[in-house]
Every structure is written in C-alpha cells, then in structure tokens.
Amino acid sequence: MKNNQNSVSVIIPVFNRAKLIYRSINSVINQTCPVNEIIVIDDGSKDGTYDLVKRDFPQVILIYQENKGVSNARNVGIKLAKSKWIAFLDSDDEWLPKKVEKQINLLNTNFSYKICHTDEVWIRNQIRVNPMKKHRKYGGDIYNKCLPLCVISPSSIIIHKDIFNDVGLFDESLPVCEDYDMWLRICSKYSVLYLDQELINKFGGHDDQLSKKYWGMDLYRVIALEKMIDNPNINNKDRMATINMAINKVKILQKGYIKHDHKKEAQEMSKKLIELASLNEKYI
DSSP states (O other): OOOGGGOEEEEEEESSOTTTHHHHHHHHHTOSSOOSEEEEEEOSOOSSHHHHHHHHOTTSEEEEOOOOOHHHHHHHHHHHOOSSEEEEOOTTOEEOTTHHHHHHHHHHTOTTOOEEEEEEEEEETTEEEOOOGGGOOOOBSOHHHHSSSOOSOGGGOEEETHHHHHHOSOOTTOSSOHHHHHHHHHHTTOOBEEEEEEEEEEEEOOTTOHHHHOSOTHHHHHHHHHHHHTOTTSOHHHHHHHHHHHHHHHHHHHHHHHHTTOHHHHHHHHHHHHHHHHHHHHHO
16 A cells, blocks of 8 residues: 555554464455555563564564553554554454455545444354344444443554544553543544444454453443543533443442452442442532
C-alpha cells in the first residue's frame, strides 16, 4: 500500500501463542490490500513464539519484552507505528483476505470517520457459534451501546492514529477490559463506522484466554465507568446512563461476593453503591 493516506500498521500482541501465531500473521500477509508494516510485540513468551516469528517472518517488526500485559504491548506497538491508520489483531484470531481493502475503501468514502469496525465469525472449540443479541454490532454514535459490554472487537478495528493522541493509550492498570475502557473513551467523542460484513474469525475456548483467568470482570468495567463519569466529552444524559450502568454492575458483583461469602468485598461494593447513588443525585 503505497498511498500514505491509506497506510496501515498492524499491531499483534502475543504471549505464548507459538501454535497460533502462524495463522494470525499469515492472514495479514494474505490481505488483498497489503499493509505497510506488521508489528508483533512478544510480551514475554516462553514457548518459542519469538524465535518462530523471527525465523519464518523476517518482514515483521518483532519486539520482545518482559511480560507487562496486553495493554502495554498494544501501546508499544502504537508508539512504534509509522502509518496513518492502525489495526489490531489478537494472536488467536485471523482476518479474512479482503478485510483491510474493504475497510479502507469504506473509510475513503466516509471521510468524517476515524474509526471503522466489522462483524465477525465466532468459533469456539473449532465449532462456529452464533453470538447472542447483546453482542450485536452498531455504527454511528454508539457510546450508550458500549456501556453494558464490549461491542467492538479489537481484531476488527482500523483506527486513525490521531485518536490515540486525543483520548490516550490503553490503560495499563487494567489486566482485562482494557478494550472496553478504550471504546468508552473513543465513542464518547467519535462516531464509529460499521462495516456489516463478517471479516474476521474470532476464536475462543482457549485455556489461556484472559476472560477465563479473571473472575468478576465487571469489577474492571466499573473502574472504566467511574473514569467516564467525570469525562467532559459526555453530556448529562450519557453521564446518568454511565452512573446507572455502574450501579447495576456493582449490584451484580455484590451478589456474587455474598454468594461466595467474600464479606470484605461485599462491604466494599455497598460503600461503592452509596458513592454512586450520591453522584446520581448530583447530576439529576
């Protein structure tokens, strides 16, 4: 892709995915619209991932670092990227061959947009599954659609690099839900272009997935929501919706802590509910 206006840097964070990284990198190489650079951030793999990529993909910009988490790995890639557009690809996912071509073509006919995502195919344990209605994808002003859960897949995104200069990088203090936090910040300020085509294969069911490692992921979503309450980019209506979503998620967490006899955590959730209720009154 020679046109600098259409240049794309692909960032692939990876940790111990020697058996899967071939598929993801090859899906980028096989794009009908070539990308400018592929940046692989090996976040401390111990299974030979780094050596494999170095040996078989000499065209890749390969960085090795001690394990710092997926947010840090993506941020390192963003800082290194030289292209106007940035795309992310999780190391266990793959792109269909025309993904980049179709997204760039759509962005070129919708100049006001700086972010575009697509639909996806879900594959769990080698079997295609249908996403639930709550996982439906949307375009336009979708901030409120982002409140319940993450509705944008990192592997589906092409995003203008300037957006990160505006809203900031991924929050490295969040071990999970860092993408949920990012989409809230972006969608509070930018409209999203949605390409209603299945252009990625999103694989799940791995034992090493972060969503399996962390119980009570709503705890991290609450942190992200609390950050948004004072965000100047949202109006009072959206702020109230943010507070109410945080209250709902805290109630769910509280029930879980009570069920598992985690008294200290349950008490902390009670305090948080009082704090959020006071904010609710403040912005009414």
